Amino acid sequence: MSDKKVKVPEAGQWPDNLVVPAVLAGAVLTTAGFLMAFLMVGPVNGAALSSPELVGDVMVTNQQLLSQKIFYFHMPVAIVSFVALVFAAYYGIRFLMGRQQRFDTCSRVAMEIALLFVVFTMVTGDLWTRFEWGVWWTWEPRLTTYLILMLIVIAYFVLRNAVDDPERRAVFSGVISIIALVDVPICFMITRLIPSSVHPVVAREGGMAPDMVAAVMIIMAGMMLVAFGLYRLRFRQARLDERVQALKDQLEDY
Amino acid sequence: MNPILADIYSTVIPSAPFIIAAYAIVWVALLVYVAIVVRGLKRTEAQMAVLEEAVRAKAGE
Numbered sequence: 001m002s003d004k005k006v007k008v009p010e011a012g013q014w015p016d017n018l019v020v021p022a023v024l025a026g027a028v029l030t031t032a033g034f035l036m037a038f039l040m041v042g043p044v045n046g047a048a049l050s051s052p053e054l055v056g057d058v059m060v061t062n063q064q065l066l067s068q069k070i071f072y073f074h075m076p077v078a079i080v081s082f083v084a085l086v087f088a089a090y091y092g093i094r095f096l097m098g099r100q101q102r103f104d105t106c107s108r109v110a111m112e113i114a115l116l117f118v119v120f121t122m123v124t125g126d127l128w129t130r131f132e133w134g135v136w137w138t139w140e141p142r143l144t145t146y147l148i149l150m151l152i153v154i155a156y157f158v159l160r161n162a163v164d165d166p167e168r169r170a171v172f173s174g175v176i177s178i179i180a181l182v183d184v185p186i187c188f189m190i191t192r193l194i195p196s197s198v199h200p201v202v203a204r205e206g207g208m209a210p211d212m213v214a215a216v217m218i219i220m221a222g223m224m225l226v227a228f229g230l231y232r233l234r235f236r237q238a239r240l241d242e243r244v245q246a247l248k249d250q251l252e253d254y
Numbered sequence: 255m256n257p258i259l260a261d262i263y264s265t266v267i268p269s270a271p272f273i274i275a276a277y278a279i280v281w282v283a284l285l286v287y288v289a290i291v292v293r294g295l296k297r298t299e300a301q302m303a304v305l306e307e308a309v310r311a312k313a314g315e
Contacts, residue, residue: 023288034277046265053258060262067269070276077280116287124276131272226284233291240298247305254312 008102011236015228023229029222030073037072037215044068067131074124076220077117078146080227082184084114085153085177087231092177095170104170105242107177108160109235113227114180115153122150141194145187152180 046063053060091107094100125143130136137143156176163169208216 043266049258049261051258053256053262055259055262063265064262065269066266067272069273073277073280116283120280120283123279127272127276131269230284230287230291233288233295237291237295237298240295240302244298244301244305247302247309250309251305251312254309 006098006100008100009106011239016232016236019229019232022225026222026225026229029225030219033072033215033219033222036218037069041211041215067128070124070128072215072219074121074128075216076223077120077124079220080223081114081117081121082188083224084110084117084227085180085184088114088177089181092174096174101166101170104173105238106235107173109231109238111153111156111177112234113231117227118150118153121146141190142187145183145190149180149183149187152176152183156180
């Protein structure tokens with residue numbers, strides 16, 4: 001049997017050269033998308049007015065739902081959180097297959113980025129819910145499945161802090177990252193299985209005008225680049241931390 | 255104010271704080287996260303330099 005060397009991710013490899021351009025491009029794209037969403041994309045219509053009114057040079061026939069503008073950040077950060085969870089589970093599986101600690105580090109960092117974007121999704125979604133419905137929380141199918149996802153991600157870090165043995169900690173973490181991944185398609189598909197007015201299936205039902213789609217895509221691309229930059233930056237720090245620990249151990253051995 | 259206009263703006267003005275909060279939280283949290291990671295990176299790099307020096311000194315003894 002050949003002794004095939006597994007190529008492991010390391011800080012300082014070529015993706016690190018893309019960190020600064022990616023974060024800058026991400027900042028520019030999210031800002032451009034934000035400006036587009038507010039300045040170029042019209043607001044969504046609400047309830048019909050008792051009679052039409054001319055505002056500027058536009059005949060307004062419905063209430064204007066400005067709160068819908070939250071969607072332009074809410075959906076992209078939710079998608080980025082899903083992508084980060086896919087990577088966390090991928091590296092978790094790589095660890096479980098080969099027991100290379102480096103993959104556990106990759107999985108942990110990806111999970112950290114996922115947690116950040118999961119929290120963004122929850123906060124932006126809750127602010128919309130609070131304004132539109134007057135409540136901070138409702139047991140709507142996607143909210144519930146996404147809450148479960150957030151709890152799994154939080155549980156991942158609680159468990160990591162609770163287990164001292166690095167090998168066992170990495171194994172448990174790998175398994176939880178897979179469990180979190182299982183919840184991703186459930187979160188994504190739940191509105192297709194149980195239709196909800198809060199989370200309509202806008203892409204499939206053509207609920208978004210082309211300019212809305214463009215703004216969402218630009219912000220999503222920006223958020224992906226920001227997440228990539230953050231991941232590489234945090235991975236570099238995590239690797240340095242590991243090397244510092246190794247040097248400390250080496251000093252103790254002298 | 256014209257009641258129709260009041261009806262139009264009834265969903266616009268009150269929602270502004272929620273929209274501003276949603277965007278501000280995301281942007282500020284991202285900036286804070288970057289600042290924390292960069293600060294941690296610099297601290298770890300400084301530790302690394304000191305430890306490498308110490309290991310070299312020990313190895314030379």
